[in-house]
Amino acid sequence: MSTAAQVLAVVIAVMLAGVWVMESFLYRQPRLYSMFLTKPRDFDAVRLWTVNMGFYNLTTAIALVAGVVLARSGQVPAGEALVTFTAAQHTFMAMVLVVSERKLWLNALLEGIPALGLLILMLG
Template identity: 75%
Template sequence: MSTAAQVLAIFIAVVLVGVFVMEAILYRHPKLYPLFLTKREDLDAVRMWTVNMGWYNLSTAAALVIGVILAANGHESAGGALVTFTAAQHTCMAVVLVVSERRLWLNALMEGIPAAVLLILML
């Protein structure tokens, strides 16, 4: 795994930890309503979605970090496979996000572009 791929994977992991905090912990904060297309009256209804997605993003961040650690410690194929799968998964999820809700196109770009670049670096 190239140094560029490792750095990008760790960068994406750090961003995903931030997204976890926003989705699973701070989703009720009014400044986040536009990001998630939510309203105050909808917060109880979307709680399960936001908390679930937050933990999904945290586990994805962990997969990226573990992949880089594995690759850096002599387990190149296992680490590379983990990082490649995770990059492909997030690239796909960005497409699903914009197809399912076009107003989230910027969120999809922020998720998809780094993941697609990482996927290209891994292939």
């Protein structure tokens, strides 16, 4: 795995950890309403969704870091497989996001472009 791929994987992991905090703990903050397309009256209804997605993003961040650690510790095929799968998964999920809700195009770009870049690095 190239150094560029390792660095990008860790950067994406840090971004996903930030999203985890926003989705799982800060989703009631007014400045995040537009990011999640929520309103205060929706909080109880979307709590399960936001917390679940937040922890999904946390586990994805952990998978990316684990893949880099595996690759750096000599388990290159396992590390590359984990990072490649995770990059492909987030590239796909960004496409699903923009297709399912066009208003979230910026969120989809922020998720998809780094993941696609990582996928290209991993498959290139």
